[in-house]
Amino acid sequence: MISTYGMAAILIYLVCSPFVASILSGVDRVVTARMQGRRGPSVMQAWWDLLKLFGKESTSVNDIQKILVAAHCFFAVFSGAIFFGGGDLLLVFFSLTMAEVFLILAAYSVNAAYSEIGAQRELLQMMAYEPMLLLTSVGFYLSTGSFAVSDIIRTDIPLICKMPGFFIGLCFILVIKLRKSPFDLATSHHAHQEIIKGLTGDLSGRIYGVSELAELYEEILMLGMAGLFFITSDPVSIVWALIAVAVVMFAMSLIDNVFPRVKWELLLRYSWLVTFFAGGTNLMVLLLQAKGL
Amino acid sequence: MLYLAFLIIFPFVVAAVLMCIKTDSVLRTAVVVSGAAAEIVAAVFFSVAHKAWVPPVSYAYLSHTGNIDKLIAVCEVLLMLLVFSQAIRFRKYYILLLSALGTIPVLWLDVTGAGESTSAHIYVDSLTVIMVLVVGIVGSLICIYAVGYIKDYHSHHTDVKDRSGYFLAMLFVFMGAMMGLISSNNLSWMYFFWEITSVCSFLLIGYSRTQEAVTNSFRALWMNLLGGCGFMAAILFSVLIVETHDLMGLLKFYKIPEIMVFPVSMLAFAAITKSAQMPFSRWLLGAMVAPTPTSALLHSATMVKAGVYLLLRLSPMMYGTLPGIMVTAIGGFTFFAASLLAISVSDGKKILAYSTISNLGLITATAGCGVKSAMWAGIMLLIFHAVTKSVMFMSVGAYENSTGSRDVEDMHGMIVRIPKLAFVMTIGIFGMSVVPLGMCVAKWAALRGFIDSGNAYLVMFLCFGSASTLFYWVKWLGKIFSVSKDSVRQEDRVRKTEWTAIYPLTFTAVALCFVYPFISSSVLVPYINNAAFAGEGAVFEASITTGDYILMGIMIVCMCLLPVAMRIVNIKQDRRVLSYMSGFNTGDDRSFYDSRGERVQQHLSNWYMQDIFGEKKILVPSLVISATFILIMMSLSAVGGLFI
Numbered sequence: 001m002i003s004t005y006g007m008a009a010i011l012i013y014l015v016c017s018p019f020v021a022s023i024l025s026g027v028d029r030v031v032t033a034r035m036q037g038r039r040g041p042s043v044m045q046a047w048w049d050l051l052k053l054f055g056k057e058s059t060s061v062n063d064i065q066k067i068l069v070a071a072h073c074f075f076a077v078f079s080g081a082i083f084f085g086g087g088d089l090l091l092v093f094f095s096l097t098m099a100e101v102f103l104i105l106a107a108y109s110v111n112a113a114y115s116e117i118g119a120q121r122e123l124l125q126m127m128a129y130e131p132m133l134l135l136t137s138v139g140f141y142l143s144t145g146s147f148a149v150s151d152i153i154r155t156d157i158p159l160i161c162k163m164p165g166f167f168i169g170l171c172f173i174l175v176i177k178l179r180k181s182p183f184d185l186a187t188s189h190h191a192h193q194e195i196i197k198g199l200t201g202d203l204s205g206r207i208y209g210v211s212e213l214a215e216l217y218e219e220i221l222m223l224g225m226a227g228l229f230f231i232t233s234d235p236v237s238i239v240w241a242l243i244a245v246a247v248v249m250f251a252m253s254l255i256d257n258v259f260p261r262v263k264w265e266l267l268l269r270y271s272w273l274v275t276f277f278a279g280g281t282n283l284m285v286l287l288l289q290a291k292g293l
Numbered sequence: 294m295l296y297l298a299f300l301i302i303f304p305f306v307v308a309a310v311l312m313c314i315k316t317d318s319v320l321r322t323a324v325v326v327s328g329a330a331a332e333i334v335a336a337v338f339f340s341v342a343h344k345a346w347v348p349p350v351s352y353a354y355l356s357h358t359g360n361i362d363k364l365i366a367v368c369e370v371l372l373m374l375l376v377f378s379q380a381i382r383f384r385k386y387y388i389l390l391l392s393a394l395g396t397i398p399v400l401w402l403d404v405t406g407a408g409e410s411t412s413a414h415i416y417v418d419s420l421t422v423i424m425v426l427v428v429g430i431v432g433s434l435i436c437i438y439a440v441g442y443i444k445d446y447h448s449h450h451t452d453v454k455d456r457s458g459y460f461l462a463m464l465f466v467f468m469g470a471m472m473g474l475i476s477s478n479n480l481s482w483m484y485f486f487w488e489i490t491s492v493c494s495f496l497l498i499g500y501s502r503t504q505e506a507v508t509n510s511f512r513a514l515w516m517n518l519l520g521g522c523g524f525m526a527a528i529l530f531s532v533l534i535v536e537t538h539d540l541m542g543l544l545k546f547y548k549i550p551e552i553m554v555f556p557v558s559m560l561a562f563a564a565i566t567k568s569a570q571m572p573f574s575r576w577l578l579g580a581m582v583a584p585t586p587t588s589a590l591l592h593s594a595t596m597v598k599a600g601v602y603l604l605l606r607l608s609p610m611m612y613g614t615l616p617g618i619m620v621t622a623i624g625g626f627t628f629f630a631a632s633l634l635a636i637s638v639s640d641g642k643k644i645l646a647y648s649t650i651s652n653l654g655l656i657t658a659t660a661g662c663g664v665k666s667a668m669w670a671g672i673m674l675l676i677f678h679a680v681t682k683s684v685m686f687m688s689v690g691a692y693e694n695s696t697g698s699r700d701v702e703d704m705h706g707m708i709v710r711i712p713k714l715a716f717v718m719t720i721g722i723f724g725m726s727v728v729p730l731g732m733c734v735a736k737w738a739a740l741r742g743f744i745d746s747g748n749a750y751l752v753m754f755l756c757f758g759s760a761s762t763l764f765y766w767v768k769w770l771g772k773i774f775s776v777s778k779d780s781v782r783q784e785d786r787v788r789k790t791e792w793t794a795i796y797p798l799t800f801t802a803v804a805l806c807f808v809y810p811f812i813s814s815s816v817l818v819p820y821i822n823n824a825a826f827a828g829e830g831a832v833f834e835a836s837i838t839t840g841d842y843i844l845m846g847i848m849i850v851c852m853c854l855l856p857v858a859m860r861i862v863n864i865k866q867d868r869r870v871l872s873y874m875s876g877f878n879t880g881d882d883r884s885f886y887d888s889r890g891e892r893v894q895q896h897l898s899n900w901y902m903q904d905i906f907g908e909k910k911i912l913v914p915s916l917v918i919s920a921t922f923i924l925i926m927m928s929l930s931a932v933g934g935l936f937i
Contacts, residue, residue, distance in 0.1 A: 112872030
């Protein structure tokens with residue numbers, strides 16, 4: 001069912017993701033600092049922060065918070081494992097949705113104003129990015145005839161050539177998924193206001209650490225999805241994919257620094273419009289091709 | 294045949310008995326429970342005994358039906374007179390026209406003998422068996438639920454005259470009519486049962502006889518009678534011009550010839566009204582005023598399912614045809630628009646109503662595609678929706694009877710206050726919205742079906758629609774989980790008969806998630822390949838592979854383990870802290886100090902975003918768009934069918 005390569009990839013994903021993702025976020029912070037004319041923290045800062053969280057006492061507001069956050073983490077890791085194991089893209093997407101649902105429920109369960117606002121905002125963000133994620137999977141299916149990642153990477157030409165519209169759309173919602181301004185409505189990386197950090201506002205200590213860990217895994221998964229546009233059957237393409245992902249990361253930092261945060265109405269409108277036009281047009285083209293026109 | 298006759302006739306007998314028992318008594322409860330139990334047993338025996346679930350086996354019965362036809366003609370007249378009397382009583386004279394228009398031509402066929410048919414009147418195949426099981430099991434359990442519910446209903450609504458014997462009788466009539474509808478092959482017979490369900494739902498919606506109930510019941514009636522007229526036109530056309538009297542006769546025209554465009558469009562139109570697709574969605578929303586068992590029955594196992602059942606039957610003829618385009622576009626649009634509308638309402642039953650309309654839209658769209666994978670998804674959606682939606686309606690009804698409100702905002706912290714009911718509701722919501730469970734798996738298959746049929750707009754509708762669907766379900770779920778500190782458990786006032794219905798259905802909803810791969814491989818896939826599409830086209834295999842099933846199985850098991858895991862991690866309890874309120878928490882987690890240092894109770898509410906998704910904003914434009922579209926398509930098919 002799963003190939004040896006798949007197993008190895010899952011293992012690497014499980015072991016290395018937290019470290020790699022925290023380094024990436026460290027680099028991101030340095031780049032951001034340089035853009036703002038500051039020196040910035042050490043590249044390792046995010047990693048030390050994570051370790052520190054796990055050294056703390058875990059406190060909670062109620063009985064179910066902890067288990068919901070744990071479920072969130074489990075399903076986030078699970079979806080990444082399906083992806084890197086070469087599984088079905090739709091299943092990845094659904095499992096990721098489930099992970100999000102558990103995090104939102106954890107915030108709801110606290111029954112406090114900021115948490116609940118955060119939960120609603122996160123829900124809204126989900127509503128904003130879900131259509132594009134789903135559509136991207138459809139795009140991969142139409143271009144390669146399969147939803148399975150293991151089949152998709154066997155393509156001869158990089159899929160970016162067939163699905164540029166989807167790539168634009170995906171990058172657009174990556175801003176939301178990677179929690180970057182202007183679309184970081186529910187939990188920003190710049191934790192300076194209660195409302196935009198409400199979702200995790202009532203998580204503390206080790207439990208917060210678990211939610212951070214889940215985010216790191218999710219980040220690697222999202223970057224993997226961006227990389228999927230560049231991978232082909234030729235092993236050298238991995239290098240190209242890594243370069244592409246690095247460019248995407250840099251673009252995200254730039255966007256993060258250039259734009260102020262938008263209101264949720266704008267977020268919803270923009271992301272649906274981009275999904276509709278960029279994703280929709282590309283979808284039409286692919287469907288017409290599939291019909292042999 | 295014996296079982297089937299029992300399944301159809303027995304509910305009418307039970308109904309007659311119930312009409313005689315005016316007051317609430319142990320006897321009545323016993324009659325309802327034993328009647329419903331007998332129906333379930335018969336449904337199960339029927340499906341096992343006939344082996345019709347092994348496709349492509351099918352059975353056809355009753356080629357000669359002289360006396361039964363006469364009986365049906367008499368009943369049709371009685372039905373029309375009943376509608377007439379109600380219409381005159383409430384001065385809704387346009388109903389007279391619609392009812393006469395729908396009934397008299399068919400009567401004329403009967404009287405002149407033109408409608409006499411010597412082909413089988415009853416037809417049983419895998420789809421019939423699936424429907425019999427859905428209607429028999431879900432419908433019967435709803436009847437059992439109704440016994441306890443209606444008692445509470447009358448103790449809360451003392452202004453409504455207690456006609457509960459009549460109410461329960463109508464539920465059984467409904468079920469009998471539904472059984473008749475799904476097993477009829479002869480179009481006139483099907484139409485007869487079709488009209489019974491229309492009239493029956495009218496009577497049930499108007500049960501409380503308040504002004505609102507009367508208005509809404511007549512709205513349901515005229516919309517369904519209008520659909521009935523479409524059905525009648527289809528019958529006239531096929532009997533007089535195509536010279537076929539039965540559904541299977543129509544279906545043998547695989548790859549629809551031009552002459553068939555008109556009757557199929559008309560049947561599709563009737564199905565669209567019955568399944569409350571836009572622009573006819575408003576009757577189902579209005580049906581909310583009726584006692585909850587009515588809604589549960591209308592929304593889950595019967596009525597609206599009759600429409601999509603007919604569409605699924607016609608599905609193999611639909612690919613790339615005019616009615617196919619009409620059905621897919623209306624279905625896809627309804628799925629999307631209704632899911633947006635559901636965001637803006639907080640009344641639990643109204644959310645469920647919009648969700649039903651939306652999900653039926655999806656089934657309608659899959660039927661209209663006319664490809665095998667879409668049909669697979671449509672049937673799966675139908676099964677899952679029937680079970681899950683009935684669970685949802687019953688738990689909302691039970692909640693309303695226990696607390697006096699069915700507003701989602703009032704379900705705050707339900708998981709602590711009424712844990713058993715909250716648990717059931719959580720399973721229901723997960724089943725409706727989150728993936729490895731029922732509805733979403735079928736939605737996944739629907740997506741593949743839409744891609745296979747090459748409908749870009751359907752793919753878009755599905756992507757956007759499922760995002761908004763998730764939004765309104767999860768915020769509901771959030772309310773249930775949002776627990777105020779030191780909430781206490783309330784007394785469980787849910788009646789025993791209600792639990793008798795809720796538990797088995799919830800169990801079925803969960804069990805279905807594990808057994809549907811077997812239903813798919815042993816029934817659906819062979820049925821679709823060999824029977825529905827008569828072996829034409831490429832062989833279809835279920836689009837979800839074994840590996841996917843295993844992964845989803847893992848996910849479901851993990852979810853089931855959550856409550857257990859919670860016990861384990863909480864053995865050593867963490868230090869408890871107060872929730873964050875910018876440091877102004879008064880210490881009880883329920884209130885805070887405001888800027889003047891006064892204690893203020895916090896009140897948390899969900900987002901409804903009326904300005905964007907409100908009914909005022911979206912409902913009228915969607916109705917106008919869909920009405921225009923359906924008008925254009927119907928005129929096209931009428932012109933094409935009648936003059937070319």
